Amino acid sequence: MPHIIHRLSVCALLLGISCTDNAGRETGDSLALPGQPGRPFPNVPEIAPIGVRLDKYLDVPDGAKGPEIDAKKGCRTEKLGRGLYMVTDNSYQSMFMVYEAGVVVIDAPPSYVAKLNDAIAEVTRLPITHIVYSHSHADHIGGAGSLDLSHNPVIIAHDETKKLLMRDADPTRPVPTVSFQDDYSLEVGSQVLKLSYHGNGHEPGNIFIYAPEQETLMVVDVVFPGWMPFRRLAIAQDIPGWLSQVEEIEKMPFKKLVSGHVSRLGTREDVKMQVEFDADLKAAAGEALKSTPYVDGINPADMGNTWALVDDYTARVAGQCVTTLTRKWKSRLGGFDTFVWDNCYAMEQSLRVD
Ligand SMILES: [Zn+2]
Known part of the structure; x- marks a missing residue:
């Protein structure tokens, strides 16, 4: 399952360096350098975050495919x-x-x-x-x-x-x-x-x-x-x-x-399915906004950095939104893994300001 990103491999992918010591143990704390990536968020969704390159995206379900091009x-x-x-x-x-x-x-x-x-x-x-x-x-x-x-x-x-x-x-x-x-x-x-x-x-x-x-x-x-x-x-x-x-x-x-x-051409069923997905996305982002604590696990040295607090909160909200949507939608929509993070971010921001 190459699309499944475990905590360690996210660490390695995001950082381009090993997050384990020679004995294979996690060494998260040693990474908390200013301007350097820290430990991954807890409960990182199985769908790779934005900016992580994959060996293979999820397979496209048959229902999303169209007739071949000559x-x-x-x-x-x-x-x-x-x-x-x-x-x-x-x-x-x-x-x-x-x-x-x-x-x-x-x-x-x-x-x-x-x-x-x-x-x-x-x-x-x-x-x-x-x-x-x-x-x-x-x-x-x-x-x-x-x-x-x-x-x-x-x-x-x-x-x-x-x-x-x-x-x-x-x-x-x-x-x-x-x-x-x-x-x-x-x-x-x-x-x-x-x-x-x-x-x-x-x-x-x-x-x-x-x-x-x-x-x-x-x-x-x-x-x-x-x-x-x-x-x-x-x-x-x-x-x-x-x-x-x-x-x-x-x-x-x-x-x-x-x-x-x-x-391919769209049908009434496709429109119905997107209405259902949009509603699920809105509910997942809304629920994550409500249930995610604003400050959680951030480096105390960053407490005076407003953008850092917002960035950290926003990422945890988006992560919960992605996790909520993954089980139901990952094999129903073509390219679920390509833009689910982006779409969770977009919905989260819209719910905050619109
Ligand atoms: Zn356009």
Whole structure:
């Protein structure tokens, strides 16, 4: 079980030195030097803390895996309904929609934008007439400048996204030509996309994109089907807003969810599972905040160092949170061990200040 970190091996991993004497006995006290690592926290969770490199991460459960990528193509196109397609490299996801006179591209991750052009060309020779941005982040739309823009596509996004992109002045992310505040209905030929804004969560301007006929919803960086949410709750700028958006997604009438990440489409079951995980995370962090003594076992010489007290407390709270979640979730979510510490830290801080 290489992922299991015992107290001694944490000591050795964290310090890069042996924490035992020649007879194999622990020699914790000799390590209490200023600016040097001390003894590990008591009851260190079996999941390795941030900054510890592993020989092997936990195996990814089958339910988190998606269909294989064609190695030659470097990405995969999946039909979601009439004229609507998901493109993915099993790490990022985007969509395009074909109508009678052209193509609407929804997000353009730079990691596979050359392949996105090929994927569209395999389906249609019609020009790109519209681009929709889910939000401003470069990792999802930074390929937009490399699409075929020869037909001067209309670029649609939320007002906040337009503001951010004007600030960023990044040629790989052309500024939207149309923006909206609450809702926008894109009707092209016989195809419809409903865009709506549900407030700040992941970042201001991140929208829901719904194709009613195809019963497909795209919301990026909020739900991670089958997987642990990305670190720091997907770097949510407003954690309470981000959490409530997961619940709002559950209320939408979709059958297929394009989440912007991971290796497969999402289902209603996936959203339900994340609602359950989020609730467990919130409860575990809340309980740990309440039951952990603020000062416990710290070097008396550090008592006047406020940041040291906070850092030590925060780490013990996060450790308890990780331990609470591990038994139930470590084999249910892909990548549980990658970001559980980060997500416990994020929730702990949000509960303290939001
Ligand atoms: Zn993002």
